[in-house]
Amino acid sequence: MAEKLTGAARDEALTDLREAGWAEVEGRDAIQKTFQFKNFTRAFGWMTQVAIVAEKMNHHPEWSNVYKTVEVTLATHDVDGLSPLDVELARKMDRLAG
Amino acid sequence: MAEKLTGAARDEALTDLREAGWAEVEGRDAIQKTFQFKNFTRAFGWMTQVAIVAEKMNHHPEWSNVYKTVEVTLATHDVDGLSPLDVELARKMDRLAG
Numbered sequence: 184m185a186e187k188l189t190g191a192a193r194d195e196a197l198t199d200l201r202e203a204g205w206a207e208v209e210g211r212d213a214i215q216k217t218f219q220f221k222n223f224t225r226a227f228g229w230m231t232q233v234a235i236v237a238e239k240m241n242h243h244p245e246w247s248n249v250y251k252t253v254e255v256t257l258a259t260h261d262v263d264g265l266s267p268l269d270v271e272l273a274r275k276m277d278r279l280a281g
Numbered sequence: 282m283a284e285k286l287t288g289a290a291r292d293e294a295l296t297d298l299r300e301a302g303w304a305e306v307e308g309r310d311a312i313q314k315t316f317q318f319k320n321f322t323r324a325f326g327w328m329t330q331v332a333i334v335a336e337k338m339n340h341h342p343e344w345s346n347v348y349k350t351v352e353v354t355l356a357t358h359d360v361d362g363l364s365p366l367d368v369e370l371a372r373k374m375d376r377l378a379g
Contacts, residue, residue: 223335227328230328231325231329234321238325243321243347246345246346248343249341250341
């Protein structure tokens, strides 16, 4: 079971994530990022890679797609906020987006 | 190029779509429906089938996914409203959802 990110560990993770383009969601302990791709096939291809990773982690994103844009929100339901799982999935998403 | 759905053709299409669970979006000439699946893999598997169909039609949905739920909005950018392409994609989505 995931533990809620707090204190210095949370600050450190958020500093790294902000540098990678993630932002905290207003009014909610969650992070979000908008990914842009060349076209729909690239966007959905990335989503497919992320979907497989997410299913293996048993940790799933909230996301929306309009053509070549994908908006992602990450939070951990069980802890009602951010956990290390969100940091891990965010980093995997960034890596897959290359 | 798609033509905007108007008049009797629009009314007829919307009657059929309403029966299939689609609803008009308030303040926008578009339709929406929420699809529920058994789990994430089923939801994303359906999205993948739809993505291929949509790319072949060159007509893409606006959609968001949270675990086993997919919310879809359909409209045709070129006509700033509903076109026969939206009706066609809606029916294909319904068929693929079984």
